[in-house]
């Protein structure tokens with residue numbers, strides 16, 4: 001049977017309008033990510049300056065690809081129009097912050113939540129309550145204003161905050177299983193969960209080591225400053241002896 005290719009008359013003006021709308025739609029998410037990137041870089045630099053410590057190991061941003069948006073919209077059985085996609089998909093713009101230690105995750109969350117132009121609309125704490133497969137991370141959905149030439153858009157950004165150990169597990173699991181539609185065999189599910197728990201133990205132990213090393217450093221600096229204090233006292237000992245000697249001099253005028 002011969003397949004005839006059907007052609008539809010396409011109005012170029014309509015096509016152009018669709019292209020412009022789609023480009024502007026994606027641009028708002030890109031701008032929101034740029035803003036987030038700047039916010040986090042400022043936090044990072046200032047925190048380093050004030051506390052002499054950088055809690056952030058690495059930041060990555062990603063704009064969801066049109067294929068991934070389409071796949072997710074179909075998976076969620078959403079009608080395919082930009083307004084619905086904007087309302088229903090909160091992770092078109094995503095930023096991931098990899099921290100050194102678990103306590104840093106909550107500090108960063110608090111610092112970001114304090115930004116007045118950033119509204120945290122949802123928090124999912126997969127650290128306090130890990131997913132069944134062992135996935136751990138703190139997820140925030142935040143809205144921030146993006147100033148376009150003719151309007152202000154309030155754009156949702158998904159912020160994933162995790163330690164490097166959590167990221168190690170999640171990145172590899174994402175490659176191996178996450179988008180694998182079928183059920184993962186039982187033995188593999190158990191092993192995956194076990195590996196996630198080992199990663200969590202690594203986090204706890206590294207955080208313990210960090211705490212102990214901070215105490216050790218504090219004690220070391222306290223001892224060093226005591227030593228330099230003693231050296232200073234020795235340097236001042238001579239004038240003090242002189243003062244003592246001077247105070248013993250009887251200055252009352254003597255009758256000649």
Ligand SMILES: Nc1nc2c(ncn2[C@@H]2O[C@H](COP(=O)(O)OP(=O)(O)OP(=O)(O)O)[C@@H](O)[C@H]2O)c(=O)[nH]1
Pocket residue numbers: 090091124131133135139169170171173174178
């Ligand atoms: N590797 C890995 N990543 C995950 C897992 N669960 C969630 N994520 C990541 O976190 C993102 C958001 O996940 P959730 O906050 O659970 O959201 P959700 O249940 O997918 O809900 P919607 O995104 O609203 O559909 C996903 O798009 C992934 O990037 C997981 O089990 N493994």
Ligand SMILES: Nc1ncnc2c1ncn2[C@@H]1O[C@H](COP(=O)(O)OP(=O)(O)OP(=O)(O)O)[C@@H](O)[C@H]1O
Pocket residue numbers: 060061062064065068072091093094095096158159160171174
């Ligand atoms: N918030 C985020 N920040 C940075 N990178 C992300 C974020 N979310 C996902 N990614 C990464 O982007 C890549 C593409 O992810 P993709 O959009 O296909 O799926 P997903 O968002 O992880 O899952 P889903 O479609 O189920 O929401 C993956 O490597 C994923 O780890």
